[in-house]
Amino acid sequence: MTLGLDLGLETRAPDFAAAVREATDGRGADLxxxxxxGSVFAxxxxxxxxxxxxxxVGYVDGVLQAELDLEALHARRLHLFGVSNKLRTPQQRAEPVPGFRTDWLPLFADGRLRPVVDRVFRFEDLAQAKASMEQAEHLGKIVLAGSED
Structure with a gap:
């Protein structure tokens, strides 16, 4: 399956910066x-x-503290920011919906953008789906489907 990547790197372990630098001819990532x-923040x-x-964006590892290299932050003029919907009101969460409909839904409709679904579980198999997710056995989304009568 092709995902449209020029290069895929394993980034769940905290030792990928050298590979990023090599892939970018020493420049490093823009984003x-x-x-x-926290386990991969530094x-x-x-x-x-x-x-x-x-x-x-998240902290699925549960690590909420991390080292911050202040010299790198200063010397490379880095921008660090958080993204969260947790403290947003329902109205604030709804604000991007019209833009999503206009900009993204047509890409799904005509097939230019396709979600990557790794596996579909029946809702009755929720525990198995959760275990699969926690063991990082998937590439793409895990989908729960309703029961068929």
Whole structure:
């Protein structure tokens, strides 16, 4: 299956910055999106290039503290920011919906953008789906389907 990537790197372990630098001819990444959490935060910072941006989206590892290299932050003029919907009101969460409908739904409709579904579980198999997710056995989304009568 092709995912449209020029290069895929394993980034769940905290030792990927060298591979990012090699893949970018030493420049580093323009943008890193950390969905893992504190266990890879410092490595994400190391992987960033000049004026690179790091978006903290989640912390599935449960690690809420991380080292911050202040010299790198200063010297490379890095931008660090958090992304969360947890404290947003329902109205704030709804604001991007019209843009999503306009900009993204047509791409799904005509097949230019396709979700990657790894596996579909019946709702009755929720525990098995959760175990699969927690063991990182999937590539793409895990979908729960309703019961068929």
């Amino acid at each position: 890193a999106i950390d969905t893992v959490g 490595e994400c910072v190391r992987a960033l290039g000049f004026q690179g941006r790091l978006a903290m």
